[in-house]
Amino acid sequence: MNIEFSIIETIRDGFESEFGVTIPEGEIQLQPTRKEFEGTYTFVCFPYLRFTRKSPEESGKILGTFLVENNSLVSNFNTVKGFLNLSISDEVWSKRLVELTQTHLDWPEDGSEMMVEFSSPNTNKPLHLGHLRNIFLGWSLSELLNAAGKKVHRVQIINDRGIHICKSMVAWDHFGNGETPESTGMKGDKFIGDYYVKFDKEYKKQVAKLIESGSSEEDAAKSAPIMKEAQETLLKWESKDPEVYEKWKTMNGWVYKGFDVTYRAMGVEFDKLYFESETYKLGKEVVLKGLKEGIFYQKDDGSVWVDLTEDGLDEKLLLRSDGTSVYMTQDIGTAILRYSDYPNISGQVYTVGNEQEYHFKVLFLILDKLGYEWAKECHHLSYGMVDLPSGKMKSREGTVVDADDLMQEVIDAAAKQTAELGKVDELDSDEAENLYRQLGLGALKYYLLRVDPRKRILFNPAESVDLQGNTGPFIQYTHARINSLLRKADQLGIDYAVDNDVNELTEIERDLVYQLGEFKNKVKEAGEEYSPSLMAQFVYDLAKDYNKLWQNVIILKEEDINKRNFRLLLSFQTAKTIARGLSLLGIESPQRM
RNA sequence: GGUCGUGUAGCUCAACUGGAUAGAGCAGCUGCCUUCUAAGCAGCAGGUUCGGGGUUCGAGUCCCUGCACGAUCACCA
Structure with a gap:
């Protein structure tokens, strides 16, 4: 029993028989009656006066009378100015309650699939x-x-990849003395976080020292030994240096264990994890392919860009001059990978803060330019x-x-x-x-x-x-x-x-x-x-x-x-x-x- | 500067997508526990919906304009 739908149908009948006009389906809407008036549903007459050619008050009365006579759900009505307030009989409410207790609270499955991304630390x-x-x-x-x-x-x-984790790795090399989350009894993510802080402290110390001994601020920032070490580590990682790679795996593993504890405490779990270390390469391939097809262009220094000025946006970098990927490149790869993993999804939602609105606007536009039909189904849940x-x-x-x-x-x-x-x-x-x-x-x-x-x-x-x-x-x-x-x-x-x-x-x-x-x-x-x-x-x-x-x-x-x-x-x-x-x-x- | 978002009671938030006298909570004040859980209920007080124009039967909501706050416009993520 859909009370609202039933009333709307009768209102349409009322217009037909009392005023001789057909109101298209879907045009008539009811709203909840305000507390201070009698009734449950309210029909606003004002927009229809050109059909009724009567005063708002009188139009309401005619329709109200028609409803009471022709719809058994409606027990009573009153009109205040152009507002027609409808009361539903108590027997109907009583039946309605029983019906609700026998109906499932969820909608039946409609066969569609969605993907929702969140957390992404x-x-x-x-x-x-x-x-x-x-x-x-x-x-x-x-x-x-x-x-x-x-x-x-x-x-x-x-x-999971990039300079940030390398910093923690380097700090651990220097100050860790081989300790682990197990040996210290710490949560893995906290453990790594501490080394990230230790890196920063040491880095600042080294920069200060360099400045003291005559370096410019800029030079000092670049040439601090520990920073250089982190960058070398990143390069080693990218060339899959076995020692670095193993250490990277181990240390990320500690972090995941820590995250798991937190997620469990929240009552949250995931169906699948994507890792940037696994998706950035696909992104790079797609960008190079797009370059070949003329969707993107290359500058003299070798960097690859997309021109979005016609869409009211800027030019955006997709590959650095040294050929390495940026955030955007990875996200292109990730999106495509997801749709190939789950070909039936009819949309995906990215839960990401509003500081990245521009990023996602650009991402969806690029995917569209690459010819992916599903680009318009992507939504950034921005908060x-x-x-x-x-x-x-x-x-x-x-x-x-x-x-x-x-x-x-x-x-x-x-x-x-x-x-x-x-x-x-x-x-x-x-x-x-x-x-x-x-x-x-x-x-x-x-x-x-x-x-x-x-x-x-x-x-x-x-x-x-x-x-x-x-x-x-x-x-x-x-x-x-x-x-x-x-x-x-x-x-x-x-x-x-x-x-x-x-x-x-x-x-x-x-x-x-x-x-x-x-x-x-x-x-x-x-x-x-x-x-x-x-x-x-x-x-x-x-x-x-x-x-x-x-x-x-x-x-x-x-x-x-x-x-x-x-x-x-x-x-x-x-x-x-x-x-x-x-x-x-x-x-x-x-x-x- | 451009783009996007936000601006409602002292504070934190609503307002069914244009409808009736803009509603809740917190804070303040007044009542209600020998009837089922008072983490509750009833009431009082509190508003120029940021300002100024406009659209119409009707505007917190739509349009124009100004102001304030935030985000963004990187070979960062």
């Missing part, structure tokens, strides 16, 4: 707060697309930076918020606040630990996802662990609360999953059934708009409205059995919808808290 340092927004966004979008009926391939491209109250995160100033640390802090904060509220009674320690984890991560994820991706986030540590108001734990709490109620109903042996004869609902009950029915649309919309924040907003509104019901009516102890059962069923469906909505954000729903 460098291998020289641990993940930080910025990655968290990226990862939560990418994961949530994957879940949303999946719930919308698509098969989703979650991937990341790992920037704003996460800034701290003190300003931007800067590794040099040590203001980078580490992902592991932050997750732990947020879990600790949840534990502390739970204890303060005196809610730790019934749980054993394992259950309690798990609850704190669910709450802490729920708070953090919701905090980062509720904002429109395009907007930058001012990260407020205190707010991110808040459990009250517009937060993840508030929504989780509503879910836990409902489950407590349903457990009691079960204990009493109440079977509420029946078609109850209810003919008198409160405003909030009608509103909740309406909202529950909107869930699937919201899933689709959030996926199409690449915006988990829409789902975050939806579950929050739902939880908020349910609490209104909870606080204002009696449910389990209601004497009218039909009413009681309807409310229990409504509670059941709300809990189910909240849990699914939260899971689409990557957030777990505790059974009790």
Whole structure:
């Protein structure tokens, strides 16, 4: 039963029979009635006055009368100025609820496939707060697309080659004394990150010394021995020097192990990893082929470029004069490789910060010029930076918020606040630990996802662990609360999953059934708009409205059995919808808290 | 300077793609736990939607213009 569709059809019939005009399908739209008026759906008459040739008020009345007479779903109407507000009968809402409980919350599989890339770290340092927004966004979008009926391939491209990892390698040679993550008990990514910092320190020291002994700043920067060593290491790597290559493999392996721990803590996993060390060569081949075909051009020094001035962009370098690849070259290769790995995907999404908007605009344009039909299916999910109250995160100033640390802090904060509220009674320690984890991560994820991706986030540590108001734990709490109620109903042996004869609902009950029915649309919309924040907003509104019901009516102890059962069923469906909505954000729903 | 994005309550964010009196949370104030979990609910207060023009029955939303903030325009990634 699609109430909205049914009403729209009847409105079209109404125009036909009352005014003799045919309104094309899809032109008529309904909107939710504002709270202060009676009704659920509102039809705005103004745009159609040229057909009705009557006042807005009168047009509404004619259509309203027609609807009540010709559509059994519509029980009543009122018109305010040109707004026709339609009420749906309570029997319909009651049936609608039963129908919802019997319908799957996800869309059926439509056979299409999508690829979503997210995270995509460098291998020289641990993940930080910025990655968290990226990862939560990418994961949530994957879940949303999946719930919308698509098969989703979650991937990341790992920037495992380049000067950055060479720096860590050189520093390890000098200062490592053969120590390893195992021997030190450190997480692999942290271990490597430390050597990256050690490199930088030593480098600065050497530069300072050179300047002191008379070098210019520029010369010093270039000729510092440790930097030269790093560059030599990179060259050795590119020529597959066995010793360097082995060391590179080992050290990257440490980093991946560390990342795995972090991803597991986040509740995130990937279907396939791409490594730049494996894709840059394909990119280079394609560029050389494009050069031959005249899509690109070569300068006197041998460097290869693409001219995008006709498209309103600049000229862009694709291969350096020494023939080595740049970032763009690798990304061309990666994209092509993905489509050959997964020929059935009908689109891919790159979850990458907005500082790279220009890069992706250029990338997609180049792929298009190379003749790849699927170039127009590529989408850059661009998001704003996460800034701290003190300003931007800067590794040099040590203001980078580490992902592991932050997750732990947020879990600790949840534990502390739970204890303060005196809610730790019934749980054993394992259950309690798990609850704190669910709450802490729920708070953090919701905090980062509720904002429109395009907007930058001012990260407020205190707010991110808040459990009250517009937060993840508030929504989780509503879910836990409902489950407590349903457990009691079960204990009493109440079977509420029946078609109850209810003919008198409160405003909030009608509103909740309406909202529950909107869930699937919201899933689709959030996926199409690449915006988990829409789902975050939806579950929050739902939880908020349910609490209104909870606080204002009696449910389990209601004497009218039909009413009681309807409310229990409504509670059941709300809990189910909240849990699914939260899971689409990557957030777990505790059974009790 | 060019391009893209953002600008809404003291603060953090919404606003169903042009609809009715712009909504939530936090912070502040007032009430409500011997009825199912008060991590809650009810209420008060808080707005020139950055400024200025325009389009129309109607503009936070669309167009023009100015301002502020951010990103970007590398033989970096």
